[in-house]
Amino acid sequence: MSVLPDPGASRAVLIGTSRYRHLEQLPAVSNNLRALAGLLTSPVSLHLPAQNVRVVESPAAGQSAVGAVRQAAAEATDTLIVYFAGHGSVDADALSLALPDTEYGRIETSLPYDWLRQVLLLDSRAERHVVILDCCCSGLAPGRMSASPGLADQAAVEGSFLLAAAAETRTALAPVGDTCTAFTGALLDTLHHGIPGGPALLDLAALYQHLRRTLEARGHPVPQARDRNSGARLALGRNHAALxxxxxxxxxxxxxxxxxxxxxxxxxxxxxxxxxxxxxxxxxxxxxxxxxxxxxxxxxxxxxxxxxxxxx
Known part of the structure; x- marks a missing residue:
C-alpha cells in the first residue's frame, strides 16, 4: 500500500551545482533547487517544515554536501530524500558528481556518489530513503547497485528508491530557455498537476512510469530506477488530477x-x-x-x- 511520510520526521537535502569554472554552466539547476524546495514544503507535495529541507547550492567541496546529508540522516526517522542536479561523469567506472571546480579527468575535484551512498548505509536512522539524480550518466548509480550480488548486498539500503535522470551512457538534458532541466521540470509538473487516471497517491512507482512515458514521448533521455524493499510505495504527494x-x-x-x-x-x-x-x-x-x-x-x-x- 502506498504511504505518505510523516513530514515532521522526514528530511530532504537538495544539492546542485549551477556555476562551474571549467565546465558548461547550468543555470537551470539553481531554478531546480528553488522550485523543488518550494514544492516539498507546500501542501501540493509533502508539506515538509521549511527547516526540514536543506538546499546546498554549488558547494565548494564535497564535505559540505556530505555533511548536510549526514546531519539529515541523523535527524530523519521516517523518510530521507537526497537530490542532486548538475554535471555527472564516470571516473574509474563509478559515478562522480561535479562541483564548481571539477575538471574532467581529475577525480579529486568531484564528489564520488559512493560517499553519499555510504552515509545512507552507515549513518541514517530513516526507514525510507529516496535518491534523485538529475545529471549525466546518473543511471550508473542503480547500475552499480545491481552489478554483482556482492555489490548489490553492499549497496542495499532498506526501503530505498533511486531515480536517475539518464541511463549509464546518456547525457541529462537542460533545454536552452527552459526554467528547469527536462527531468526535474517533468517531475515538478507531475507533482503539481497529477497524473490523469493515475492512483490517488503519487508513489515513486507511478511517478517513474509516468516520467518514462512523458520524457520518451518528448525525445528526451529516459530515466532509470532501482527499488529496494518496497521503496517504490512511498508517495511524494496526492494525485491532484484525481482531487x-x-x-x-x-x-x-x-x-x-x-x-x-x-x-x-x-x-x-x-x-x-x-x-x-x-x-x-x-x-x-x-x-x-x-x-x-x-x-x-x-x-x-x-x-x-x-x-x-x-x-x-
Missing part, C-alpha cells in the same frame, strides 16, 4: 470512493498529525471545526484516529 477543484461538504457517512485516508499508525510527530488532519478535511469535504466536533474533543493522534473513523 476535486474544491472540497464539497459531505453528509455524515458519505462514501468517498477510492481516495486513501491518512493512516494514524504512520503519524509520529505533531507536524504529521496536523498534516494528516488537513488531509482528512480535504478528503471528507468537512471543515476543520466539523472534524474537531467528530473527534469528541480529543487531541493529537487520538483526534486523528477518531476523526478518521467518524468521517469515513
Amino acid at each position: 476535486p477543484a474544491s472540497p464539497a461538504v459531505l453528509a455524515f457517512g458519505t462514501v468517498t470512493g477510492e481516495r486513501p485516508w491518512p493512516d494514524p499508525r504512520s503519524v509520529r510527530t505533531v507536524t504529521g498529525s496536523f498534516t494528516a488532519l488537513a488531509d482528512v478535511r480535504v478528503i471528507s469535504g468537512l471543515t476543520h471545526r466539523a472534524v474537531g466536533e467528530r473527534s469528541a474533543g480529543r487531541s493529537g493522534c487520538q483526534c486523528l484516529l477518531v476523526s478518521w473513523q467518524a468521517c469515513r
Whole structure:
C-alpha cells in the first residue's frame, strides 16, 4: 500500500551545482533547487517544515554536501530524500558528481556518489530513503547497485528508491530557455498537476512510469530506477488530477470512493498529525471545526484516529 511520510520526521537535502569554472554552466539547476524546495514544503507535495529541507547550492567541496546529508540522516526517522542536479561523469567506472571546480579527468575535484551512498548505509536512522539524480550518466548509480550480488548486498539500503535522470551512457538534458532541466521540470509538473487516471497517491512507482512515458514521448533521455524493499510505495504527494477543484461538504457517512485516508499508525510527530488532519478535511469535504466536533474533543493522534473513523 502506498504511504505518505510523516513530514515532521522526514528530511530532504537538495544539492546542485549551477556555476562551474571549467565546465558548461547550468543555470537551470539553481531554478531546480528553488522550485523543488518550494514544492516539498507546500501542501501540493509533502508539506515538509521549511527547516526540514536543506538546499546546498554549488558547494565548494564535497564535505559540505556530505555533511548536510549526514546531519539529515541523523535527524530523519521516517523518510530521507537526497537530490542532486548538475554535471555527472564516470571516473574509474563509478559515478562522480561535479562541483564548481571539477575538471574532467581529475577525480579529486568531484564528489564520488559512493560517499553519499555510504552515509545512507552507515549513518541514517530513516526507514525510507529516496535518491534523485538529475545529471549525466546518473543511471550508473542503480547500475552499480545491481552489478554483482556482492555489490548489490553492499549497496542495499532498506526501503530505498533511486531515480536517475539518464541511463549509464546518456547525457541529462537542460533545454536552452527552459526554467528547469527536462527531468526535474517533468517531475515538478507531475507533482503539481497529477497524473490523469493515475492512483490517488503519487508513489515513486507511478511517478517513474509516468516520467518514462512523458520524457520518451518528448525525445528526451529516459530515466532509470532501482527499488529496494518496497521503496517504490512511498508517495511524494496526492494525485491532484484525481482531487476535486474544491472540497464539497459531505453528509455524515458519505462514501468517498477510492481516495486513501491518512493512516494514524504512520503519524509520529505533531507536524504529521496536523498534516494528516488537513488531509482528512480535504478528503471528507468537512471543515476543520466539523472534524474537531467528530473527534469528541480529543487531541493529537487520538483526534486523528477518531476523526478518521467518524468521517469515513
